[in-house]
Amino acid sequence: MSDVLTAPSPITTSPLSWREAGLLEQNRCPSGDLEKRWTRHKDNLRLVAPHNKRKLEVIVVGAGLAGASAAATLGELGYRVKVFVYHNSPRRAHSIAAQGGINAAKNYRNDGDSIWRLFYDTIKGGDFRARESNVYRLAEVSVKIIDHCVAQGIPFAREYGGYLDTRSFGGAQLMRTFYARGQTGQQLLLGAYAALQRQVAQGNVQVFYNYDVLDIVVEEGKARGIIARNLITGELHRVAAHAVVLGTGGYGNAYYLSTNAKLSNATAIWRAHRRGAYFGNPSFVQIHPTCIPQSGDYQSKLTLMSESLRNDGRVWVPRTPGDKRPPQSIPESERWYYLEEWYPSFGNLVPRDIASRAAKRVCDMGYGVGPTGRAVYLDFSDAIKRWGREVIYQRYGNLFEMYEEITGESPWEVPMRIYPAVHYTMGGLWVDYNLMTTVEGLYAIGEANFSDHGANRLGASALMQGLADGYFILPYTIGDYLASQLFVKLSTDTTAFAETERQTQDRINRLLSAKGTHTVDEFHRELGKVLWDTCGLARNAQGLSQAYSEIRNLRERFWREVAVPGSGAEFNQNLEKALRVADFLELGELMVIDAYHREESCGCHLREEYQTEEGEALRNDDKYAYVAAWEWGGENEPPILHKEPLKFEFVKPSVRSYK
Amino acid sequence: MHFTLRIWRQKNAQDQGHFETYEVHDISPDASFLEMLDVLNERLLKEGKDPVAFDHDCREGICGSCGIFINGRAHGPLRNITTCRLYMRHFQDGETITIEPFRAKPFPVIKDLVVDRSALDRIIQRGGYISVNAGSAPDANAIPIPKPAADRAFDYATCIGCGACVAACKNASAMLFTAAKVSHLALLPQGQPERRERVKQMVMQMDMEGFGHCSNTGACAVECPAKIPLTAIAQLQRDYIWANLTPDPYTR
Structure with a gap:
């Protein structure tokens, strides 16, 4: 194997920099009336006849909400679909952990909801950093998602009359969130999984378990397949297809501690980026306000408590900093309900970015509670008094149990302690209106793309977007491309496949031969700490430029000092982890550059230099009303920035106020 | 806390498999069972040894990936809980814990505690x-x-x-x-x-x-x-x- 081992390219230390290219205006967004755009666009897409669909192969990477729903639907349409998952079953993706609910503009409550209002709330929630066309389409198809999921037998919450129940959620003044107790993501994912299994039974879809996709093969500018590693045997496989769809989720695990599942990673999207796919807004990372605070260094992940809890829970801290009395014995008059005070019209239901920053602010001011002082109370005593235990159990029973198991404290007796944690990445691969990346035939769906949430995602909108992309958008738009691929003969016996496989093997060999003394997790924790401190809840130019050189050094040390025992030709979980962390190290650099370059605050991105006197985000629409789409500049070369201007024809970007 | 772990080690499906004994020290009672295994694996890696393979992912009890037979019970001594949501405070300090894969003919062992x-x-x-x-x-x-x-x-x-x-x-x-x-x-x-x-x-x-x-x-x-x-x-x-x-x- 040593003959394919190239010398590791030295990581040169250079100051944080980037190059600027021209404007990126080709996004395939239709024009004209907003309400008619998607319909008209669909009518203009090319079609593939049923007998030809059988001749077209599509690879879907990942089987979360987006991947599973897309694969099942493409199978229903008659395409030949191959799904690759690193799990031991397609039912395990992290969509399963989503708790709160899924938004849809059904207006079953008769409370004045409409597609327009869902669109407006989403684009405002995203702090005017998303495309109008995409967001409107998302709101439009949201209603079909609920119909389809009910038909699949998903047991949504119902009222006694037998009709669907809904609840309110952060960032909205309407009750448009459908839910299945605190396990909405699980129920929706199992619905998509079941639909996928039906296609497997019918022979339209094949699912490959325990396969890690380590690279994308691009031939003549078009995505032609993947290099996948069989995690059990260690073998590398070449798989060819007419199109490749990435539904691989977000990259929040770059921070080491996050609410993401332990295996969630950026490898497929990062490798795609290196092969020519632009990366959109990499620094837009959502920090979720209601997570269980960290308790020790051994900690491997943070657990989220659904935002729906803020419907009935009241957030407070003691009015006296450092008050160590148990919360129950602090009288009402000495409790500071800071969200209700600062944001009277939305109260505890302000959007996530605002709730997270407010928690940081009160803790920075010294009001934090718990052993570390980095937590605030989320109190249910009023709600229990008003509604009774039974109702609260119906709404949040499993969440209360989960909290008690982890912390040993019962939320029925004492308020929960919560603190913000990394949760979701609005950034992701840049895609056009058809969800295609800048590599032809390579699509990104769900959290893996950047498209719909701007600089901040509203609660209950991730499930909506994943399923919108998978059930109702990609199945239409991919046909337009596949129609041009009918006569392409697939072969894995090409230079591009051989070269990509060789590079993958090379990466594996380099990791195995480093034979250092530090574990992968040690590097990962260090990266996580740098990112959390400098590119987390609040950012500034000095911290970011320092983080940039720290990450570079860390990356350089990683390749020299990492310990990956065992071989590549066996089941080696540590090698899998090392490959993922290697990519997080590169992506971390780009996140920092993106956060540095955006000299404004918007949504989740709070640059300390740009805020109002009250500590609210200060946007700069004149200079930064664009999507930052980053092109890979090459090894040790600065990335290249393409700006996609955001045009607001139907809404007027306003100062986001939840007061 | 300190524990003696008897862990089932099996290289692959063909291997016979056997128990090996490990000691772990300074474990926080608030660490989860899987975090305790993480601590052991970090040490094994530093010693250049093969870490214990186990399935896990969400670590909040919903993905269904983890599954370990602990002291003769699926997911350990508590009722109705996944392995990832089992905390070390539920064990006695100094206890010997026997750790095996889920055993069933239709679940062949892939490696150590990982089954198909x-x-x-x-x-x-x-x-x-x-x-x-x-x-x-x-x-x-x-x-x-x-x-x-x-x-x-x-x-x-x-x-x-x-x-x-x-x-x-x-x-x-x-x-x-x-x-x-x-x-x-x-x-x-x-x-x-x-x-x-x-x-x-x-x-x-x-x-x-x-x-x-x-x-x-x-x-x-x-x-x-x-x-x-x-x-x-x-x-x-x-x-x-x-x-x-x-x-x-x-x-x-």
């Missing part, structure tokens, strides 16, 4: 769904469903597919798993058109995979992290008898 549970997916492939294509559904409120029916269907639908029911069963039966899906769909109007075929096919696949028969001891429900009640099995039995013994009015 794809047999469960093949049971679902035989009808654990409602056959509806995207795009063809009527309005979601077109069919009212009584709240108690929806709530009971939900209780059955929460199965996480971890396989603890199989590991806990002396017959390695997958009855609770299969029954959860059969019952979830049997309680909903959308599930009726395929109800007969579903139960017949899924039970047939369960038998073909080599899972044992159910003898109603209820060990499965004690360990099930999703708290699937035994009434699911009663529902499956009723549906199975009904589907096999009564004439289908729609076939001649």
Whole structure:
């Protein structure tokens, strides 16, 4: 194997920099009336006849909400679909952990909801950093998602009359969130999984378990397949297809501690980026306000408590900093309900970015509670008094149990302690209106793309977007491309496949031969700490430029000092982890550059230099009303920035106020 | 806290496998069982040794990836909980803990504590769904469903597919798993058109995979992290008898 081992390219230390290219205006967004755009666009897409669909192969990477729903639907349409998952079953993706609910503009409550209002709330929630066309389409198809999921037998919450129940959620003044107790993501994912299994039974879809996709093969500018590693045997496989769809989720695990599942990673999207796919807004990372605070260094992940809890829970801290009395014995008059005070019209239901920053602010001011002082109370005593235990159990029973198991404290007796944690990445691969990346035939769906949430995602909108992309958008738009691929003969016996496989093997060999003394997790924790401190809840130019050189050094040390025992030709979980962390190290650099370059605050991105006197985000629409789409500049070369201007024809970007 | 761990080590499916003993020190009582194994693995890696392979992912009890047989019980000494949600404060300081994979013929060992549970997916492939294509559904409120029916269907639908029911069963039966899906769909109007075929096919696949028969001891429900009640099995039995013994009015 040593003959394919190239010398590791030295990581040169250079100051944080980037190059600027021209404007990126080709996004395939239709024009004209907003309400008619998607319909008209669909009518203009090319079609593939049923007998030809059988001749077209599509690879879907990942089987979360987006991947599973897309694969099942493409199978229903008659395409030949191959799904690759690193799990031991397609039912395990992290969509399963989503708790709160899924938004849809059904207006079953008769409370004045409409597609327009869902669109407006989403684009405002995203702090005017998303495309109008995409967001409107998302709101439009949201209603079909609920119909389809009910038909699949998903047991949504119902009222006694037998009709669907809904609840309110952060960032909205309407009750448009459908839910299945605190396990909405699980129920929706199992619905998509079941639909996928039906296609497997019918022979339209094949699912490959325990396969890690380590690279994308691009031939003549078009995505032609993947290099996948069989995690059990260690073998590398070449798989060819007419199109490749990435539904691989977000990259929040770059921070080491996050609410993401332990295996969630950026490898497929990062490798795609290196092969020519632009990366959109990499620094837009959502920090979720209601997570269980960290308790020790051994900690491997943070657990989220659904935002729906803020419907009935009241957030407070003691009015006296450092008050160590148990919360129950602090009288009402000495409790500071800071969200209700600062944001009277939305109260505890302000959007996530605002709730997270407010928690940081009160803790920075010294009001934090718990052993570390980095937590605030989320109190249910009023709600229990008003509604009774039974109702609260119906709404949040499993969440209360989960909290008690982890912390040993019962939320029925004492308020929960919560603190913000990394949760979701609005950034992701840049895609056009058809969800295609800048590599032809390579699509990104769900959290893996950047498209719909701007600089901040509203609660209950991730499930909506994943399923919108998978059930109702990609199945239409991919046909337009596949129609041009009918006569392409697939072969894995090409230079591009051989070269990509060789590079993958090379990466594996380099990791195995480093034979250092530090574990992968040690590097990962260090990266996580740098990112959390400098590119987390609040950012500034000095911290970011320092983080940039720290990450570079860390990356350089990683390749020299990492310990990956065992071989590549066996089941080696540590090698899998090392490959993922290697990519997080590169992506971390780009996140920092993106956060540095955006000299404004918007949504989740709070640059300390740009805020109002009250500590609210200060946007700069004149200079930064664009999507930052980053092109890979090459090894040790600065990335290249393409700006996609955001045009607001139907809404007027306003100062986001939840007061 | 300090523990002596007897861990099942098996290189691959062909290997015979054996127990190895490890000591771990300075474990926080608030660490989860998997975080305790992380600490052991970090040490093994630093010593250049092969870490213990185990399945895990979400670490919040919902993905169904983890599954370890601890001191003779699926997911350890507590009832109705996944391994990832088991905390070390539930063990005695200085205790010897025996750690094995889920054992069942249809779950072959891949390595150490990792087993292949794809047999469960093949049971679902035989009808654990409602056959509806995207795009063809009527309005979601077109069919009212009584709240108690929806709530009971939900209780059955929460199965996480971890396989603890199989590991806990002396017959390695997958009855609770299969029954959860059969019952979830049997309680909903959308599930009726395929109800007969579903139960017949899924039970047939369960038998073909080599899972044992159910003898109603209820060990499965004690360990099930999703708290699937035994009434699911009663529902499956009723549906199975009904589907096999009564004439289908729609076939001649």
